[in-house]
Amino acid sequence: xxxxxxxxxxxxxxxxxxxxxxxxxxxxxxxxxxxxxxxxxxxxxxxxxxxxxxxxxxxxxxxxxxxxxxxxxxxxxxxxxxxxxxxxxxxxxxxxxxxxxxxxxxxxxxxxxxxxxxxxxxxxxxxxxxxxxxxxxxxxxxxxxxxxxxxxxxxxxxxxxxxxxxxxxxxxxxxxxxxxxxxxxxxxxxxxxxxxxxxxxxxxxxxxxxxxxxxxxxxxxxxxxxxxxxxxxxxxxxxxxxxxxxxxxxxxxxxxxxxxxxxxxxxxxxxxxxxxxxxxxxxxxxxxxxxxxxxxxxxxxxxxxxxxxxxxxxxxxxxxxxxxxxxxxxxxxxxxxxxxxxxxxxxxxxxxxxxxxxxxxxxxxxxxxxxxxxxxxxxxxxxxxxxxxxxxxxxxxxxxxxxxxxxxxxxxxxxxxxxxxxxxxxxxxxxxxxxxxxxxxxxxxxxxxxxxxxxxxxxxxxxxxxxxxxxxxxxxxxxxxxxxxxxxxxxxxxxxxxxx
Numbered sequence: 020x021x022x023x024x025x026x027x028x029x030x031x032x033x034x035x036x037x038x039x040x041x042x043x044x045x046x047x048x049x050x051x052x053x054x055x056x057x058x059x060x061x062x063x064x065x066x067x068x069x070x071x072x073x074x075x076x077x078x079x080x081x082x083x084x085x086x087x088x089x090x091x092x093x094x095x096x097x098x099x100x101x102x103x104x105x106x107x108x109x110x111x112x113x114x115x116x117x118x119x120x121x122x123x124x125x126x127x128x129x130x131x132x133x134x135x136x137x138x139x140x141x142x143x144x145x146x147x148x149x150x151x152x153x154x155x156x157x158x159x160x161x162x163x164x165x166x167x168x169x170x171x172x173x174x175x176x177x178x179x180x181x182x183x184x185x186x187x188x189x190x191x192x193x194x195x196x197x198x199x200x201x202x203x204x205x206x207x208x209x210x211x212x213x214x215x216x217x218x219x220x221x222x223x224x225x226x227x228x229x230x231x232x233x234x235x236x237x238x239x240x241x242x243x244x245x246x247x248x249x250x251x252x253x254x255x256x257x258x259x260x261x262x263x264x265x266x267x268x269x270x271x272x273x274x275x276x277x278x279x280x281x282x283x284x285x286x287x288x289x290x291x292x293x294x295x296x297x298x299x300x301x302x303x304x305x306x307x308x309x310x311x312x313x314x315x316x317x318x319x320x321x322x323x324x325x326x327x328x329x330x331x332x333x334x335x336x337x338x339x340x341x342x343x344x345x346x347x348x349x350x351x352x353x354x355x356x357x358x359x360x361x362x363x364x365x366x367x368x369x370x371x372x373x374x375x376x377x378x379x380x381x382x383x384x385x386x387x388x389x390x391x392x393x394x395x396x397x398x399x400x401x402x403x404x405x406x407x408x409x410x411x412x413x414x415x416x417x418x419x420x421x422x423x424x425x426x427x428x429x430x431x432x433x434x435x436x437x438x439x440x441x442x443x444x445x446x447x448x449x450x451x452x453x454x455x456x457x458x459x460x461x462x463x464x465x466x467x468x469x470x471x472x473x474x475x476x477x478x479x480x481x482x483x484x485x486x487x488x489x490x491x492x493x494x495x496x497x498x499x500x501x502x503x504x505x506x507x508x509x510x511x512x513x514x515x516x517x518x519x
Contacts, residue, residue: 023372024146030373031380036079039072043083044381044388050084051091051107058088058344066351074355075370079377081351085344086138086327086378089287090385093130093320097123099411101232106287106323108453109295111231113308113315120311128257129265129313130320131389137273137321138382141328144277146375148332161468162480166489167279168462170293172454173493186451189442193455196221198463216427225419225431226456230449232415233432234439236408241440265317268298276322280329287326288457294322328378335359335371 030036050061062081069077092107097114110130117126159167172190199210200220211217272294279290298318299308308315327344334345336359352359357367364371419432442449473479480486 023368024376026369027372027374027376030075030369031079031376035073036076036373036377037380039076039080040083040377040381041384043080044087044384047084047087047089048091048094048385048389051088051093052095058085061088062344062347062351066347066354069351070354074357075373077355078348078351078370078374079381081348082374082377083381085348086134086324086381087385089323089327090131090134090389093134094127097126097130097316099232099407100235101411101415102227106291106319106326108227108231108288109291109319110316112295113310113312115235116309116311117313117316122311122313125257125261125313126316128390129261129317131386132257132262133265133269133272133317133321134324135382135386136269137276137323137325138328138378140270140273141277141280141325142375142378145328145332145378159485161465161472162483163485163489165462165465165469166480166483166486166493167289168458168465170489170493172458172462173296173497185448189448189451190455193452193457194459194462195455196226196452197456197459202463216425220460221431221456222423222428223456225428226435227453228415228419229432229435229437230439230442230453232411233436234443234449236411237436237440238443240408241444261313264304265313268302268314268318269321271298272318272321273325276325277329279322280326281332287323287330290322290326291319292454292457295319324382331375335363 031040046065047058047061050058062084065084066081069080072080089106092102093110093114095101096107096110097118100111100115102108102111114126114130117123197220199217201208201218208218275294275297276287276290279293280287295315295318298314299305302308302312302314304312304314330345334349349359357363357370415432415436416429419428420426439449442452469477469479480490
């Protein structure tokens with residue numbers, strides 16, 4: 020391990036690799052700031068520019084774009100409730116509320132600190148456990164993946180504001196939206212009404228931009244825009260108490276993110292949702308979640324970054340992409356004449372360990388870049404909303420158009436903007452709807468494959484020990500807090516009966 024680390028540092032610390040690592044994290048942050056673009060699209064666009072580079076240098080820069088975009092998406096999530104990345108959706112729930120309270124600097128700072136700590140933890144685990152984790156991930160088939168999807172959906176209660184019925188209704192709506200287009204494993208088109216633009220389904224990016232950005236702006240116009248935040252500069256800096264309170268959340272989020280990131284296809288989005296759900300259920304400050312709890316920013320941001328790094332476990336060790344962005348990076352490996360898989364660690368140790376060490380260096384660069392700038396970014400909230408709202412709308416529509424280069428995406432953003440507006444008016448939770456849209460295609464694919472394996476009998480899910488363990492955890496998350504509440508209320512009930 021020490022020899023591998025020394026080899027990695029000697030590769031990553033060359034001037035050329037340091038320069039391109041810095042360029043990658045800087046460009047990634049800018050890409051993350053642009054709603055609709057995202058790390059996957061950004062990397063796909065920039066791969067042709069790297070063809071003249073050495074493979075290790077090119078991959079270091081592309082990986083820098085990947086985790087740089089994670090933080091860039093956080094900035095817009097906190098400041099204007101517009102997630103630049105799918106994995107940053109959860110951050111809007113508490114990050115934006117913190118910004119409205121004049122604590123945007125604290126939210127951005129804890130996101131940077133949490134992401135850095137998560138990167139260190141996940142990289143240490145990645146370097147030590149990549150081969151055995153890759154071997155374990157081979158045991159995950161459709162049955163186990165379906166159990167993971169169910170576990171993700173169980174967290175819906177955490178986003179429903181205490182109303183199970185509203186949460187279930189919204190996640191069901193999200194799942195129905197995800198069924199638009201060609202059925203998974205079949206060739207029939209569903210709910211397209213003859214529109215060829217819907218054959219590929221309703222894109223998640225347009226849904227996300229419409230619900231959060233446009234919906235929030237319309238809602239604020241309806242209720243009357245609040246006065247620009249006039250918090251003092253020192254109020255926008257994270258306090259020691261906030262940092263201390265966030266540390267347990269950061270560690271929990273880091274480990275949840277790493278575990279889910281190791282699973283092929285799970286990706287960062289599910290990790291951030293699940294981490295937030297676990298934190299909201301078991302935090303001592305659970306009553307403040309959704310109202311500006313700093314733990315609600317620290318946990319999903321840590322999980323997001325840890326999962327992004329852990330995505331490279333199946334990518335490097337198995338040649339199976341951990342998510343959408345690593346799928347594009349897998350294509351980059353092929354372009355450079357490399358074949359990810361179990362032999363890569365033996366045949367290309369300089370490239371593998373140089374790439375892994377660059378993750379650490381890149382995250383240090385991100386911390387140095389963004390931590391001092393958090394209060395500066397927060398100053399954007401001093402702009403009068405009469406000027407800020409048109410900028411948000413314009414950015415959202417341009418971002419939507421850039422996804423597919425046609426006006427259909429723009430109209431989708433407008434439609435889901437109106438949906439988001441009415442959901443806010445009716446006090447319906449948006450996060451479960453988003454979770455349903457995200458998990459819908461993955462759930463359907465796993466469901467079809469599991470049904471085929473069991474020949475229509477879903478009891479096959481209870482024949483896998485891994486699946487049973489995951490389903491047991493889902494059941495625990497569903498009924499655990501209720502049982503704890505019942506046990507806590509028992510002594511007081513007995514006392515009242517005795518008094519009577």
